[in-house]
Amino acid sequence: MAMKLNCSVLTPDRLIYEGQVDFAVVEAFDGEMGFLFNHAPLISELGTGEIRLRTGDKADYFFVDGGFVEVKNNDLIILAENAQKRDELQAAQLESQITQLTSAERPETWEDRIKIDLELKKLKARLKVASK
Amino acid sequence: MATQRDIKKRIQSVKSTQKITRTMEMVSTSKMKKMQNRLSRSMPYNNKLNKIIENLRQTGVEDVFDPLLQERPNPSRILVLLVAGNRGLCGGYNTNVIDKALEIKNQLTIEEGKEVLLYVIGKKANSYLKFVGETMYKYSDNMEDDFTFSDAADLGNELINLFVTGEVDEVYISYTHIISKATQAAKTERLLPLKPETGNIEETAEEFNVEYIFEPNPYKIFSSLLPLYVKMKIYLSILESAFSEQFARRVAMKNATDAATEMIRDLTVSYNRVRQAKITTEITEIVGGAAALE
Numbered sequence: 240m241a242m243k244l245n246c247s248v249l250t251p252d253r254l255i256y257e258g259q260v261d262f263a264v265v266e267a268f269d270g271e272m273g274f275l276f277n278h279a280p281l282i283s284e285l286g287t288g289e290i291r292l293r294t295g296d297k298a299d300y301f302f303v304d305g306g307f308v309e310v311k312n313n314d315l316i317i318l319a320e321n322a323q324k325r326d327e328l329q330a331a332q333l334e335s336q337i338t339q340l341t342s343a344e345r346p347e348t349w350e351d352r353i354k355i356d357l358e359l360k361k362l363k364a365r366l367k368v369a370s371k
Numbered sequence: 372m373a374t375q376r377d378i379k380k381r382i383q384s385v386k387s388t389q390k391i392t393r394t395m396e397m398v399s400t401s402k403m404k405k406m407q408n409r410l411s412r413s414m415p416y417n418n419k420l421n422k423i424i425e426n427l428r429q430t431g432v433e434d435v436f437d438p439l440l441q442e443r444p445n446p447s448r449i450l451v452l453l454v455a456g457n458r459g460l461c462g463g464y465n466t467n468v469i470d471k472a473l474e475i476k477n478q479l480t481i482e483e484g485k486e487v488l489l490y491v492i493g494k495k496a497n498s499y500l501k502f503v504g505e506t507m508y509k510y511s512d513n514m515e516d517d518f519t520f521s522d523a524a525d526l527g528n529e530l531i532n533l534f535v536t537g538e539v540d541e542v543y544i545s546y547t548h549i550i551s552k553a554t555q556a557a558k559t560e561r562l563l564p565l566k567p568e569t570g571n572i573e574e575t576a577e578e579f580n581v582e583y584i585f586e587p588n589p590y591k592i593f594s595s596l597l598p599l600y601v602k603m604k605i606y607l608s609i610l611e612s613a614f615s616e617q618f619a620r621r622v623a624m625k626n627a628t629d630a631a632t633e634m635i636r637d638l639t640v641s642y643n644r645v646r647q648a649k650i651t652t653e654i655t656e657i658v659g660g661a662a663a664l665e
Contacts, residue, residue, distance in 0.1 A: 249416045251520040251606055252409065267586060282423060283586035284595055307596065309423060311583075318419055320599065321521070 446540030
C-alpha cells in the first residue's frame with residue numbers, strides 16, 4: 240500500500256489542489272508543521288506562509304494566509320481563508336509592491352504602522368513562495 | 372376599430388419586445404449557471420467547516436465563553452442585513468425579500484419595542500425603502516458578479532465588530548434561500564449571537580470517537596473558527612440570493628416571452644380579419660359600381 244496522504248487545499252471559492260502526497264508541510268500559527276503517512280488526528284490553526292506538498296521528486300507550493308488544517312485517517316484537509324498557487328503569483332509584481340511599501344513614508348499612528356508591517360509580511364511570504 | 376396599419380405597428384413593437392425578453396432570459400440562464408457553479412465550488416469548504424465545528428463541540432468546547440456565542444439578556448438594538456438585487460424585471464424576487472425583512476422589523480419594533488437597524492444591500496431595496504419612508508442604517512450596492520469572498524469577509528468583520536462592541540445586540544440576515552434548484556424562498560435567520568447547526572449526532576457518532584490533537588487548543592481554534600463561520604454564512608447567503616435573483620428573472624422573462632408570442636398570434640388574427648374585411652368591402656364596392664353602370 241502506498242504510504243500517501245490524500246490532500247486537498249480548499250478556499251471559500253474554490254478547490255485549489257486535490258491529490259496524493261508523500262509529505263506535506265504547512266505554516267501553522269507558530270511555525271512549520273509537517274505531515275507524513277499515519278499522522279495522528281490533528282486540527283491546527285494556520286498562519287501566513289507557504290505550503291509544500293511533495294510527491295516523489297515533485298513539489299507543489301502554495302501561499303496561505305490564515306485558516307485551518309485537519310488531518311485524520313490520512314486525509315489532510317487545508318481550509319485556507321486565502322490561498323494562491325505558486326503559478327498565480329508574480330515575483331516581479333510582488334517585489335515592486337514591497338519596494339513601494341518600504342520606500343513610502345512611515346505613517347503617524349501606530350495602528351497604521353502595524354497594518355503596513357502586516358501587509359509587508361504577507362507580501363514577503365508571497366514572494367518567498369513565488370521565487371521557489 | 373384599429374386600422375390595418377395600426378395593428379401592423381403593434382405587432383412590430385411586440386416582436387421587438389419579445390426579442391429583448393428572450394435575450395434577457397438567455398442572459399439570466401447563463402448567469403444563473405455561473406452562480407450555481409460558484410455555489411457548488413464553495414460547498415466542500417462549507418461542509419468541512421461545519422464538520423470541524425461539530426467535532427470541536429463534541430470535545431466540550433461549547434461551554435466556552437466566546438463573545439460571538441453570548442446571548443444577551445433583553446437585546447434592545449437589532450441589526451437586520453437585507454440582501455436584495457440591483458435590478459428589477461425579476462418577478463417578486465425583490466418584494467418578497469424586502470417584505471420578509473420589514474415583517475421581522477415590525478414584529479420586533481411594535482411587539483417587542485426594540486430598535487431595529489436596517490443594513491441594506493441592493494439598489495431596488497434602497498429605492499423601495501426610501502419610497503415608503505423607512506430609515507436605513509447603511510446602504511451599499513449589490514456587487515453582483517464581482518462579489519468575492521473577501522467582500523463577504525469585510526462585511527462579516529464589520530458586523531462582528533458592531534456586535535462585539537455592543538453597538539447592536541443581535542444580527543439577523545434576510546436573504547433568499549435556495550430550497551431546491553426550482554424553489555427559492557425569502558428567509559430571515561439570526562446570524563449573531565451564533566447558534567451553529569447541530570448535525571445528527573448518532574449518524575456521525577463513530578467519527579467523534581477520534582481523539583484529535585488540537586494546536587494551540589480547542590478553545591482557541593473554536594474562537595477563530597467562529598468568525599470564519601459567520602463570513603462563510605454571509606458569503607453563501609449572498610450567493611444564494613444572487614442565484615435566486617437570476618432564477619426569478621429567468622422565469623419572469625420566460626413568461627413575458629410566452630405572453631408576447633400569444634399576443635402576436637392574437638394580433639395577427641385580427642390583422643387578417645381587418646384585411647379580409649377591407650377586401651370584402653372593396654369587392655362589394657366594385658360589384659355595386661358595375662351593377663349601377665348596367
